[in-house]
Amino acid sequence: MPQESYWGAFEGGRAVAQLYAHDWTLGGGVAGCRLAAVSGVGTLPEFRRLGLLRTMMSILFKDMMKNGQHVAALNATQAAIYQRYGYSEGVRNCRSYAIDTVDVRFQDGDPGSYTVGREVLDKALEPTLRRLHEGYIDGRAGCMAWDSPNKGNSTATTLLSEEGFSKSSPPVYCAVARNDEGEAKGYCLYTTRSGWGGNAVDHPTRSQRLTVSEFIWEDINSYRSIWTFLATMHDLVGEISVRRVPADDPATSIFLEPRLLRTKVEQEGSWWRIVDVKGALEHRRYNTIGGNTLTIAVLDDERLAPWNTGTWRITVNATGEATVDKIQGSVAEVSVGITELASLWSGALTALQLHQWGLLKSSDSDALLKASTMLAMPKSPFCFRGW
Numbered sequence: 504m505p506q507e508s509y510w511g512a513f514e515g516g517r518a519v520a521q522l523y524a525h526d527w528t529l530g531g532g533v534a535g536c537r538l539a540a541v542s543g544v545g546t547l548p549e550f551r552r553l554g555l556l557r558t559m560m561s562i563l564f565k566d567m568m569k570n571g572q573h574v575a576a577l578n579a580t581q582a583a584i585y586q587r588y589g590y591s592e593g594v595r596n597c598r599s600y601a602i603d604t605v606d607v608r609f610q611d612g613d614p615g616s617y618t619v620g621r622e623v624l625d626k627a628l629e630p631t632l633r634r635l636h637e638g639y640i641d642g643r644a645g646c647m648a649w650d651s652p653n654k655g656n657s658t659a660t661t662l663l664s665e666e667g668f669s670k671s672s673p674p675v676y677c678a679v680a681r682n683d684e685g686e687a688k689g690y691c692l693y694t695t696r697s698g699w700g701g702n703a704v705d706h707p708t709r710s711q712r713l714t715v716s717e718f719i720w721e722d723i724n725s726y727r728s729i730w731t732f733l734a735t736m737h738d739l740v741g742e743i744s745v746r747r748v749p750a751d752d753p754a755t756s757i758f759l760e761p762r763l764l765r766t767k768v769e770q771e772g773s774w775w776r777i778v779d780v781k782g783a784l785e786h787r788r789y790n791t792i793g794g795n796t797l798t799i800a801v802l803d804d805e806r807l808a809p810w811n812t813g814t815w816r817i818t819v820n821a822t823g824e825a826t827v828d829k830i831q832g833s834v835a836e837v838s839v840g841i842t843e844l845a846s847l848w849s850g851a852l853t854a855l856q857l858h859q860w861g862l863l864k865s866s867d868s869d870a871l872l873k874a875s876t877m878l879a880m881p882k883s884p885f886c887f888r889g890w
Contacts, residue, residue: 510563512546512555520546520555524563526572529786530648531640532850532880536786539567539778541577557806560588564778564808573782574845579774589804591842593775593849594645594884596750599767602743604709606763607734615728617680617688624662624677624692631679631687632659632719639719642881643749644787644849645773659692659717675716678732680725689725692717693733695740706741713737715745717887726753749885773886775845780811781827783848788823793876795819800835801844811841819877836870839863850880 512520523543529536546555567575576593579585622628633649636659640646662675673694680689693715704710713733720726733743747769755761777783780801796818803811814835819825837854839847843862846852854874857863865871
């Protein structure tokens, strides 16, 4: 399977519409799920509203089924364009922070007790970063596996390639938090920019900006310790900018003055489309506290992916792994459209939330509670960067 495929609509020898699909592999809570990352979508103005993109999407989805790719993902320029093809927000409410170093303080006064220092970002450090990275994404949908053919979803994997090192400007620093035994418990990657020109922070004496591109932590001590290192070891920095953290990041709950984080919420993390219901549902974990079987009816667009429409039985074993079968003649416990299924699959929304909003039907309250419990993810979905 090639890592990239290209689709186009032509008039004579001229391309009038196009899209690209990149073959990537997800890790974390949906480990091993293959993804077609869609990009480069465009149609010449005079050829819009003729159904060309719908036709290309339909052909792409059929090709994905042949190639064992279960989910399509993209960054939506306009939600209205892609919702009509069954895409919805699989990752949502990612945050960014911009805080002065003097305001990095915790409400209980605990700055963390681990030793944090800069270490050389090279192949010798890779096993350590990999272990921490894989632990951080465990239980999260949306993150690329460390060994995914694409390395652009994580800064660490990009920089640890020779090409990444050569293109790193300004230099990227790696701060590692270690406990008393010297075991690494977290890391962050960051750059610093001087106060000159457009990078300046509006501060009379500390005009440098420190930008964190990746913040990975194993326990809350490492989280606190890394923040303290960033705030106390960079005397000329007037602002710490943390580009992207998941919705369940703890800063707003443990900082002394959460407002000073100047939190911004990026509503649309990424848009997903379940192309293969069976394959996607089998490539995620489930919580068996509420039960070990669930029947779910799915309605899909007959022009795009008719194979998804029907009732599916999810059977979960003791380790949270599932087998999924299409069944006949059975009343489903919950029913959703293909658009809502992506948010359920990623853990971005619960069955109870979707039911309250009129976007999911349930046979009874017990079935609704079971669906919410079984489909819940232990951590918020997240992708380090865009698709």
